[in-house]
Amino acid sequence: MARVVVDVMLKPEILDPQGQAVQRALPRLGFDGIEGVRQGKRFELEVAEPVTDEALARIHELAGTFLANTVIENYTVRVEEGAAA
């Protein structure tokens, strides 16, 4: 079994009010010097078989059509090494 991680983030030009709300709370909590926060999503896919190039291509397709809305979001796909033994 292998784990494939898909990270989804709002594109830089899309306003992220949730990230802004998190950032505004930081000074109250005593965290200084953090100039920006953006909030995203992480998907961990447990893949039954070894992650072939073909399987990875399918996961890219899944990420681009379903996990992320590419109108407003970017995504990255990576195989997590040594995970889920």
Next chain:
Amino acid sequence: MTGGGLGRIGVVTFPGSLDEGDARRAVRLAGGEPVALWHREKDLRGVDAVVLPGGFSYGDYLRCGAIARFSPVMEPLLEQARAGLPLLGICNGFQVLCESHLLPGALTRNDHLHFVCRDQRLRVERTDTAWTADYARGQEITVPLKNGEGGYVADERTLDALEAEGRVVFRYAGGNPNGSRRDIAGICNEAGNVVGLMPHPEHAVETLTGPTTDGLGFFTSVLKRLVTA
């Protein structure tokens, strides 16, 4: 129109839909015959037009409308909408249409992060769509607005194209409630048969329960179009 009777307008129920009852009632009050459609059936029952209602399909999980967009009913619906079937997406239905890429752009979290629930003034910008012929250009209407993720966004090029092609159908009047780009409340596809908007015309069809009856025009518009088609 089938059978030469009333215009038959389908209203789809997804798991988590809330406003399909009001949408069907609005169709009936406008003089049409509402037809309940179920998300798991690839069958539109020969309807003449379809409404995707408001609500929280699939709990708004992943993104609003993202899972509903892959429901079995969407397959024939997208195909027929591309061929000219009148299709209206209200609130969550608008989100489904954007997720389906039948309409451009996306709906994001309200810029102030609060859920909005209020009577909202809208300006009608376009009156030659399937759903807005009974309004006058520039007319202001008031219908309820209720959502947490109603901020319309698209890249500048898409926004410019929507403006240039006259595809902004409704704009918020009297203040922008959610940070929507260029005050956009609703848009249509190139052919004008597919319209999506965040506010709820189906909640403004009777004085007993709505702030106005301004929403009725959506449904009378499409029914007239079916009669003359």
